[in-house]
Amino acid sequence: MVRILSHSLIFILSICAIACSDEQPSPDVVLNQEGSINYHDELESLIIVVSIPGSYDSQDIYIPNTDLSSFQEGQSVIFSGNISPYNSQALKVFVGQQFYHISLSEIKLIN
Numbered sequence: 771m772v773r774i775l776s777h778s779l780i781f782i783l784s785i786c787a788i789a790c791s792d793e794q795p796s797p798d799v800v801l802n803q804e805g806s807i808n809y810h811d812e813l814e815s816l817i818i819v820v821s822i823p824g825s826y827d828s829q830d831i832y833i834p835n836t837d838l839s840s841f842q843e844g845q846s847v848i849f850s851g852n853i854s855p856y857n858s859q860a861l862k863v864f865v866g867q868q869f870y871h872i873s874l875s876e877i878k879l880i881n
Contacts, residue, residue, distance in 0.1 A: 813833065816838035831870070833869065849877040852875070854871050
């Protein structure tokens with residue numbers, strides 16, 4: 771009986787330890803995504819915006835870890851990289867906008 775109780779206690783503690791861990795989710799990968807370069811006033815930097823086809827109110831906004839000064843606002847690009855959620859609480863966010871950090875692995879102009 772003591773053995774069953776001790777195994778049960780160990781099992782319950784193991785589950786609690788896993789459930790309570792404070793691990794950050796691993797970033798997602800974006801491959802060959804088409805977007806456009808825009809300037810974001812609040813961030814005071816160039817960003818990459820992807821509008822969802824067929825929708826007027828859905829935008830994914832990617833905040834790159836690299837300088838985009840070699841690009842101009844309005845240019846269309848194809849890009850790839852690792853993304854993770856961006857805490858946009860301090861920004862004016864419109865319905866349908868989702869902000870991400872992106873560590874670009876590739877970006878090029880669409881001709």
